Amino acid sequence: MRGHHFLVKLHSASLRSRFLFAILIWVALGIGGIWYSATNVFTRHIEQQYHDELYGHVRELSGLVDIGNDGQIALIRPLSDPRYLESMSGFYWQVTVDAGQTLRSASMRHGLLDDNVAHSPQVIHMIERGPTGPAITYGFTRRVPDGRVIHYVIATDKRYLDQAIAGFTRELTVWLIALAVALIGTGFLVIAFSLRPLGQLGVAVAELRSGRREPLRGKFPAEISPLVDDLNIYIVENQAIIERARVQAGNLAHSLRTPLAIIADEAERLSDDPQSEVHGASLLRQCDIMVQQIEYHLARARSAAMAKTSGRTSLLPDTFAPLLGAMRKLHPDKVFDLGSPAGMEMKVAVDPVDLSELLSILLDNAGKWAASTIAIRLECNDDRAAISLSDDGPGMTPKQMIDAFAIGSRFDLTKPGSGLGLAIAKDIAEVYAIDLRLETNVAGGITARLAFPDVPR
Ligand SMILES: Nc1ncnc2c1ncn2[C@@H]1O[C@H](COP(=O)(O)OP(=O)(O)OP(=O)(O)O)[C@@H](O)[C@H]1O
Ligand SMILES: [Mg+2]
Structure with missing residues (x-):
């Protein structure tokens, strides 16, 4: 039972520990075997020598005795x-x-x-x-x-005799231990050397995931390069499938638009008639929800289609400059204050189109509800990048801050909007593992915080 347990463990062990285990067994068997046979041979040899000598002495003694x-x-x-x-x-x-x-x-x-x-x-x-x-x-x-x-x-x-054997055994043991250490040491080197391509593959995959590099490149050994090629093909196919799925979702949403408009029109007419007023109103409500869903999916499909040609990393200056220009036109009476130019060198592993969309949703909300100023702050330390957008508007209740991410939720109907912005923002953030959260700030307004998973170098 125990042995079985051990085998299961070894089965799931890393390659490194498998190699190490094999080397340890090999060294233990080899060195142990040498130790055992060498001490045996030596003992037999020296015993033989002693006995020959003593045999000769007793013979000599008998020859020397005279009566x-x-x-x-x-x-x-x-x-x-x-x-x-x-x-x-x-x-x-x-x-x-x-x-x-x-x-x-x-x-x-x-x-x-x-x-x-x-x-x-x-x-x-x-x-x-x-x-x-x-x-x-x-x-x-x-x-x-x-x-x-x-x-x-x-x-x-x-x-x-015992001393001679013990001396030999001691010396042999020291040398064999040194040999074992040297063998295990070189074993470590060999393991490190032969597993290096796997480490490089891991780095390449991590870079691929973070968007630093697109296909897996680099020289890999013959055993691994088919895997790399397959992976590259898989990545390309996977992207194609996603692209197709998005286009289809967009097409579906688009094709539902016209029939839905007709249904909404009919529902409107029904609700005008006192006889079917209740049913008409109910139909209209459902139509509104459907319209929202469709608009949401169309918006997602549109931005995805644009993202097709772009890379996976964004440099913040390139992203913020056009965005702030648009926002200042959209909300001319508000001040967009972009502090800390140092953080502008910041690079994040997000598609530029997606990042622009995400930021424009948050900036647009801040612009709509701010009393006067929107403060944009970038933080970038060793392995984390973060952006915070703070407005000095009326803010939201804690419950609203949670509900705001649902499709179609709007709490302030005096401002124009469809209630889709934050839902899309959450969607984008999830794709890139960005931590997006809303908080109440000291001014009583909303601070939207984006924390990026890692910084590409
Ligand atoms: N900065 C903010 N200050 C106060 N309330 C906000 C802020 N951001 C969002 N909200 C509230 O959350 C709701 C949802 O925001 P969301 O961006 O999803 O929709 P919207 O801005 O109303 O419409 P859309 O963005 O689709 O044009 C808003 O209607 C508003 O009530
Ligand atoms: Mg909005």
């Missing part, structure tokens, strides 16, 4: 290895005669080797307790002509 005329045994000369002379060096020998005479190496100041090791003419070895800890002990017996049995024993502390 005197008095039956006493003695060594003709010391063993050739000087370590048997150094006191408690860990290298010992011992020769024992059945009757009790015992010769020991000079190194063995105290303690005793176990005779039992040497109990047969064959050379036997085992780990025994020696004078300075566990020892590898070799021994065999030989019968001399007078019938006595002589036991020859040679011992070397096992710690020498």
Whole structure:
């Protein structure tokens, strides 16, 4: 169950963690295997060396023992290895005669080797307790002509062997850890290098979404470039489909206009007749709603059709200059105050036509209801751009500020209008993920705030 869980997790893991997982397993298996086999080979090798040496020593020892005329045994000369002379060096020998005479190496100041090791003419070895800890002990017996049995024993502390193995293992471990670190490090580099095109693709798609670049461009590896080509084709087709849908919506709305005008005309006539007055009025109301809907969709289709040729980013000077000229003509008695020229360098990821339409709706409302002045402020910091439009008019109640975005809602019938402006504005804002909100400002008027999702560089 757990393993299954893990597999599911790995399945949804990023490419980077998949690669990393594979490299870790690979390195662990490889390095672990090398470590295991190298220590084994070394241990076997050095053990063999020790045993060969000790075997030779016990043979030499037996050759050096001489039985005197008095039956006493003695060594003709010391063993050739000087370590048997150094006191408690860990290298010992011992020769024992059945009757009790015992010769020991000079190194063995105290303690005793176990005779039992040497109990047969064959050379036997085992780990025994020696004078300075566990020892590898070799021994065999030989019968001399007078019938006595002589036991020859040679011992070397096992710690020498252990130390050699431990030293080798330590050094090997350090080197293998260094190798593992180097392998994992290069693994990281390889992952970063081979996943770079995907990162670039991500950037290209993000740029595409924010309107900084239109088709996905750039050199991509052979595995990815078909995907990029398909994506580009898909984008073009998608745009075409949207365009067609908009045109059709516009055509539909347009084609309904004339029949609707006739129906409205009939309804008018009905409402004039006292007999059908109620029905006529009801019909007329519904006709009004339908007209609003149609006008709204026609307006959207029109602006979309214009947007077709334009790019996806707008530089604010280009957008504001013609807009303010038109607004000053439309509302000649109002002051449109555009502050902070610094913010004018601001670029936003919105189609210029859509942005003009959005701003003109808000500016027109501000112009219609302001008492004297409309203040336009641009804010642009590292990753956020915002525009605020404040008028000093009568403002709205909180409920009206919410309802104002509905198609056809109008609260002040003394001013001309169709009640479509804010509905369209909200529509445009939603397409570009712009945060559009109305607030009451200190002057009691309305501040419309636009916060853009990101700033193209
Ligand atoms: N700046 C404002 N100050 C006061 N009231 C406003 C302001 N902006 C909008 N309103 C109110 O919200 C209503 C809806 O505005 P909206 O722009 O959608 O329609 P409109 O201006 O009446 O008509 P249209 O914009 O379609 O010509 C307005 O009729 C008005 O009552
Ligand atoms: Mg309006």
